[in-house]
Amino acid sequence: MPNRFPQNFLWGGAIAANQVEGAYLEDGKGLSTADVVGYVPPEERGSLDELLSMNHAKLDEAIHTPGTDQYPKRRGIDFYHRYKEDIALMAEMGFTTFRLSISWPRIFPNGDELEPNEAGLAFYDQVFDELHKYGIEPLVTISHYEMPVMLTTKYNGWASRELIDLYLKYAETLFMRYHSKVKYWLTFNEINCTLKAPFLGAGILTEGLDHPRQTAFQGLHHQFVASALAVRALRRIDPGAQIGAMLARKLLYPYSCHPGDVLQAQSENQMALFCSDVQVRGEYPTFINRVWEREQVHVEFHREDKKILREHTVDFLSFSYYMSSAVSVDPQISELTEGNLSTGLKNPYLDTSEWGWQIDPIGLRVALREMYDRYRVPLFVVENGLGAADTVEEDGSINDDYRISYLARHIEQMAEAIADGVDLMGYTSWGPIDLISASTSEMRKRYGFIYVDQDDQGRGTLARSRKKSFYWYKKVIASNGEDLSQD
Numbered sequence: 001m002p003n004r005f006p007q008n009f010l011w012g013g014a015i016a017a018n019q020v021e022g023a024y025l026e027d028g029k030g031l032s033t034a035d036v037v038g039y040v041p042p043e044e045r046g047s048l049d050e051l052l053s054m055n056h057a058k059l060d061e062a063i064h065t066p067g068t069d070q071y072p073k074r075r076g077i078d079f080y081h082r083y084k085e086d087i088a089l090m091a092e093m094g095f096t097t098f099r100l101s102i103s104w105p106r107i108f109p110n111g112d113e114l115e116p117n118e119a120g121l122a123f124y125d126q127v128f129d130e131l132h133k134y135g136i137e138p139l140v141t142i143s144h145y146e147m148p149v150m151l152t153t154k155y156n157g158w159a160s161r162e163l164i165d166l167y168l169k170y171a172e173t174l175f176m177r178y179h180s181k182v183k184y185w186l187t188f189n190e191i192n193c194t195l196k197a198p199f200l201g202a203g204i205l206t207e208g209l210d211h212p213r214q215t216a217f218q219g220l221h222h223q224f225v226a227s228a229l230a231v232r233a234l235r236r237i238d239p240g241a242q243i244g245a246m247l248a249r250k251l252l253y254p255y256s257c258h259p260g261d262v263l264q265a266q267s268e269n270q271m272a273l274f275c276s277d278v279q280v281r282g283e284y285p286t287f288i289n290r291v292w293e294r295e296q297v298h299v300e301f302h303r304e305d306k307k308i309l310r311e312h313t314v315d316f317l318s319f320s321y322y323m324s325s326a327v328s329v330d331p332q333i334s335e336l337t338e339g340n341l342s343t344g345l346k347n348p349y350l351d352t353s354e355w356g357w358q359i360d361p362i363g364l365r366v367a368l369r370e371m372y373d374r375y376r377v378p379l380f381v382v383e384n385g386l387g388a389a390d391t392v393e394e395d396g397s398i399n400d401d402y403r404i405s406y407l408a409r410h411i412e413q414m415a416e417a418i419a420d421g422v423d424l425m426g427y428t429s430w431g432p433i434d435l436i437s438a439s440t441s442e443m444r445k446r447y448g449f450i451y452v453d454q455d456d457q458g459r460g461t462l463a464r465s466r467k468k469s470f471y472w473y474k475k476v477i478a479s480n481g482e483d484l485s486q487d
């Protein structure tokens with residue numbers, strides 16, 4: 001059989017510090033913006049927007065409430081103490097890469113100290129050494145949905161331009177320390193999420209602001225400049241390394257062939273790609289001017305900003321892909337379903353996950369072709385997977401055929417996209433080990449090949465066990481993506 005994936009294709013999984021590490025105040029770590037997000041039981045949850053929002057009162061209460069009880073991201077899955085066992089399991093599956101993020105408040109507890117926290121730096125040295133022991137290449141996200149909470153209370157997060165220098169200092173500290181151990185970097189996780197969820201993506205509290213959209217766009221601009229300056233710094237410190245942007249790519253389809261639906265889908269897809277336009281092409285797209293005009297947004301640029309964005313574009317574009325959604329101008333079409341940080345129209349041709357996310361493997365091929373056509377830089381699928389509630393059988397086995405089916409169909413479409421001419425560097429499925437959900441803070445919503453014995457309330461032994469998908473993924477990697485069969 002011809003090999004459809006390149007020989008050097010990177011296979012692995014992706015996690016984020018705030019969803020796995022726990023040890024939320026250990027070894028000098030400061031409180032993060034993820035540590036203050038409380039658990040809300042499903043029956044009390046309002047809309048997704050409410051779930052993702054933060055206000056001053058909630059924040060203040062969380063900062064003054066010690067312990068992990070109501071705040072699952074403070075406990076994670078105890079990766080901080082169990083990383084050796086966890087990495088050994090990833091190695092057993094044959095991972096050649098592992099995407100993880102660094103906890104900013106482990107390195108700079110408040111975000112604006114003069115010197116980094118040595119214990120925090122030492123922790124990631126050990127993690128990277130452990131990965132290299134098994135020949136696993138780390139892919140490191142510098143900022144994945146967390147920052148020192150002090151940066152919110154003192155500066156309102158990325159709303160303030162001061163964050164650029166603080167981030168740059170943090171990024172340079174990482175590049176100087178780890179240049180011999182890390183060859184692949186990502187500047188911000190799902191940077192486009194700042195517009196949808198300013199607290200999650202940028203530590204910004206919009207409560208009480210005159211013009212929240214203005215602040216979100218301004219915060220995003222600060223992130224663009226910081227990202228470009230990090231690119232510049234890495235090229236100086238470690239010219240052999242590569243650095244990428246990272247987007248949440250939720251594909252939007254026109255619900256019908258009505259030209260109005262097509263136009264709306266196009267507009268929303270343009271917005272979904274506007275961040276990569278800036279980070280890959282080095283300039284804001286022209287369509288954004290009309291959006292700003294309509295929303296009365298005036299983004300403030302400093303004199304050098306355009307030059308910085310133009311001169312320091314990323315080497316590759318990575319993205320998460322879980323699902324697609326549809327849009328319509330017809331008010332009669334109104335059945336909604338949940339999605340990754342968004343709610344959208346239900347597509348009658350697609351099944352949904354238990355959490356309402358629409359499963360669309362072909363959409364991944366569409367997204368890959370579209371992005372490669374648009375940018376002509378290597379792409380990297382750094383998140384993809386199925387959040388599902390698993391059942392542990394009496395004999396301890398977990399038969400997650402639904403997850404195998406989801407992943408197999410998506411990997412199949414990646415192979416098709418490569419055959420279509422797309423330059424794809426690798427694939428890291430989301431949450432190879434069960435972890436705390438970013439949006440709902442649940443443990444019940446599991447993505448892993450490795451099961452973790454813990455429930456939403458934090459009860460359980462934290463023991464790790466292999467699901468059926470563990471053996472399946474091992475076989476996929478061993479065959480370089482050729483054997484996707486499900487027995």
Ligand code: BG6
Nearest residue numbers: 016189190320387437438439440
């Ligand atoms: C992505 C995030 O949006 O989706 C991850 O980068 C997140 O952090 C993943 O966990 C899945 O979303 P959720 O809400 O199911 O955890």
